[in-house]
Amino acid sequence: MQAWQIKDSWGLENLELTEIPERPPGPGEVQVAFQSASLNYRDLLVVKGHYNPKFPRPLIPCSDGFGRIVAVGQGVPQDLLNLSAITLFCPPWQGGSPRAETLRHTLGGPLPGVLQEYRNFRPEELLILPEPSALTPAEWATLPCAGVTAWNCLMEDAKLKAGQTVLLIGTGGVSLFGLQIARMAGAKVFLLSSSNEKRVRALDMGAEAVEDYREVPEWSRWVLEKTGGLGVDVVLETGGAGTLGQSLKSVKVGGHISLLGVLSGSKESINILPLVMKAVTVRGVVVGNKQHSQALHDAYLQNMVRPVVHETYSWNHVPEAFRALSSGHQFGKITIEFPDRDLKTQESGE
Ligand SMILES: NC(=O)c1ccc[n+]([C@@H]2O[C@H](COP(=O)([O-])OP(=O)(O)OC[C@H]3O[C@@H](n4cnc5c(N)ncnc54)[C@H](OP(=O)(O)O)[C@@H]3O)[C@@H](O)[C@H]2O)c1
Known part of the structure; x- marks a missing residue:
């Protein structure tokens, strides 16, 4: 599968489209096929090496993604297959106040982010969406951080x-x-x-x-x-x-x-x-926990409000999307559309 990565050196000019192995979901995991991602100012700082140059490399940037569960691992209910989900900026922070050990585990640095075609999660590390058609994939992808x-x-x-x-x-x-x-x-x-x-x-x-x-x-x-x-x-x-x-x-x-x-x-x-x-x-304030994510989701659905998407870039134009973010000309979020591929669901290994 394809992934955007920062390998040896930080810098937008070093963001590379690479081929990496796709791993089937392990026991207790689901596999998400991403359809949309959104960029945050933090992602730009991470890519440039200004956020935390000690983050491990190669690093797959970006925390915010929307996709569909296309495979489930052993022990995961089959009825999660085909459901849509958005990512959580800090997956282990499920509720309550932030704790130092939890805040260390954030997507897009140090954890591998969403600029990859597929990523495995434990189901609780995602916000699963009962009504995915209420917003577009790009709109959903703007929620997790901003x-x-x-x-x-x-x-x-x-x-x-x-x-x-x-x-x-x-x-x-x-x-x-x-x-x-x-x-x-x-x-x-x-x-x-x-x-x-x-x-x-x-x-x-x-x-x-x-x-x-x-x-x-x-x-x-x-x-x-x-x-x-x-x-x-x-x-x-x-x-x-x-x-x-x-x-x-x-x-x-x-x-x-x-x-x-x-x-x-x-x-x-x-x-x-x-x-x-x-x-x-x-x-x-450092983003928020899964309960905040759920409350935000509910408020947008109840009030029928749509997040503001400024522009969507195709998968092959991620560096241009980062440059657009860097310009500050945008009004609203810049998003990335993933390659249009056949998202066939797979049988579990059970
Ligand atoms: N702590 C957290 O949990 C958390 C979470 C998300 C974001 N953040 C941080 O919050 C900030 C905003 O994030 P964002 O994603 O909204 O950024 P963004 O989308 O990149 O915001 C850019 C906009 O901010 C305004 N701006 C730029 N420089 C400014 C300045 N010197 N003074 C006042 N306004 C300025 C400009 O608005 P106009 O064009 O209208 O002038 C610019 O278009 C960033 O520093 C980001 O790292 C923190």
Whole structure:
């Protein structure tokens, strides 16, 4: 089977389409034939060797995939055959709080990721989808990292309620999921974007007001003006160290900042006084567990909302897809379509 791999050296230029052996599912495993994958900013950092250069190589990148179970190993019920599933970013994290030993096992580094035609999992390591036709394969493939992260931040961590206010920074994958989830919850969204076209699209998707973070670097003043001087209840902090200072000024007394991204860097000197004086909760978030994934799935089905897919690249054009992600021009997720092959289901070895 084919797989995209980083072998000897990190770097997008070293991402290679390779032939690797296909392994039948072992006892207790199912084999998923992937149909779609989506790219995250993390995957780009991993491929470039900027995320963790100690990850083992050869490495198959990417955490987010959708596919069909085409074979089951010994001891696995036959009725799982032909069901569709999405991956979990951190397969052993099934529920509860994150633990160090669990967070070490994430797809697309250090564990082999989804840019391979087939991959074996234990059934509990997947979210099995009862209604796969509700979304397209590409739409399903966007959920595991960006979608679950936005859900975890807003609904589990900040416990967002109707009528509350949310600030989103940029229009990347996480922010657009944040916009959709916040609107489902009945919250008001203020959104920052450097692109006029994207700001218009965010308004179309239900944002209350939008502003340009490049033209207005002191955007906390805009947030305060829009919220009657109070600030927002929740900030989805995708920007990182370069935007945290403004976020602290933008959040209300007793408000919540979900700290998850590093788009503007991870090291900067920050005035922490507003954090203390406003009794703000700042909480780091690392994607989410299987229960968050299930809750996100249920919310998208119930509200009949579709994730935003910007563009889909074919299997042979994965490096171009990464370059497009790197450009930052996208509005929504970039996905990969797997080769159209005959996904025949196999008999189990029982
Ligand atoms: N902790 C976690 O669990 C977790 C999970 C997922 C993602 N993340 C992190 O969260 C961040 C966002 O991820 P993503 O997948 O949404 O990324 P993405 O899709 O690549 O987002 C890119 C967008 O972010 C905005 N942006 C870029 N640089 C910016 C800056 N300096 N200041 C403000 N906005 C900026 C731009 O929006 P405009 O074009 O609209 O200006 C850009 O289009 C990344 O750092 C990623 O690593 C963390």
